Amino acid sequence: MHRYRFLAGTDAVYAKVVLAWLGAWLGSPILGYWSYKVADVYLVPAFLGAIAVLLLNGIALRALVTLFAKSTIEKGASPGIIKAA
Numbered sequence: 001m002h003r004y005r006f007l008a009g010t011d012a013v014y015a016k017v018v019l020a021w022l023g024a025w026l027g028s029p030i031l032g033y034w035s036y037k038v039a040d041v042y043l044v045p046a047f048l049g050a051i052a053v054l055l056l057n058g059i060a061l062r063a064l065v066t067l068f069a070k071s072t073i074e075k076g077a078s079p080g081i082i083k084a085a
Contacts, residue, residue: 016054023053 007015027049028042035044 019053020050023050
């Protein structure tokens with residue numbers, strides 16, 4: 001299984017934190033208001049929402065890499081996103 005990195009270093013960490021926060025924020029309205037509540041945040045839907053957004057981000061990035069790799073191979077150029085080892 002190959003991992004694709006769009007950002008590296010602290011930029012990637014900040015991007016993942018923002019995406020996870022967005023997923024946690026959307027988790028309760030989408031998944032419902034249930035389970036444990038701490039400071040007006042339902043923990044289980046927030047946690048599941050954060051994980052879902054991070055997974056969807058990875059899936060979308062792999063799909064884009066695959067799409068652009070096929071189109072650039074046909075043109076004879078190399079893909080623009082570096083494949084991590």
